[in-house]
Amino acid sequence: MTEDVPVIARPQDELLSIGVFAARARLSPKALRLYDRLGLLEPAHVDEVSGYRYYREDQIEQARTVALLRRLDMPLADIAGMVRLDGERAARSLDVYWAGIEERFAEQRTLAHYLRGRLSGRNAELYATFEVKTVDVPRTHVLSETRHVVAGELPSWIGSSAERLEKAAERCGGMPGPHFVVYHAEVTEESDGPAESCVPVADAEAARAWAAGQGRSSDAKVRLEPAQRLVYTRITKAQVGYPQIIAAYDAVEAWAAERGLTVTGPCREVYFADWESSGPEDEVCDVALPVAVG
Structure with a gap:
């Protein structure tokens, strides 16, 4: 009587070849090989001799998820991080990505x-979409930080400088007004200002002591912002980015020029709302110019 020899099933007998799997997952073999190299979707088995890739049937759902995320134009590096998360964390990661989109x-x-207004020559119609007003602001001491920055560096610097100055203001009697940024020269992709980030403080002496304690390497200083009249227009978070914010500045300048007002100082942006909690269509900023009174 001969002893039965057990038959060992080969992985490829149990798994799907790359061609079959690609058809089931609605992906190309080329895409699967790329996803393997990037760690997005590794095969369940690779034949040591032939190098052929084999996949489990339960990997089809993951493969389709990767393909759908690519339809959202999500970078492969972001997908690689997302597929390693559990369901809830992956969903939250997608929410963050889509909010940015x-x-x-x-x-x-x-x-x-x-741009449509500029290209068509209908600038006046474009400016009419902005409601321009005036406001008189009292003199106040400000704690400020000045930096040479180009347009691409500006959002990060505005946020970080505001955080530093607002924390300091808490130790200087608080903030009697919102954070604002003064542009002492043009800031574009080619021109670097400088720009000055300012936070009003209630206690000027405490602010001077804080600034002095930061050492020579610090940009922080305390100065007096004079009482003045501002011509301004209120814009949304979506309108703040460069270069679309130029339309708001153009509208304010045109409004002042039509009324014969004399501009007395550099332009500024006044940030009165919490940036992080605001949506694209929420009003967050006043674009303003100081003008002569009377």
């Missing part, structure tokens, strides 16, 4: 509207 779309839509 919607914010960029809102900015681009605003910029396209502005």
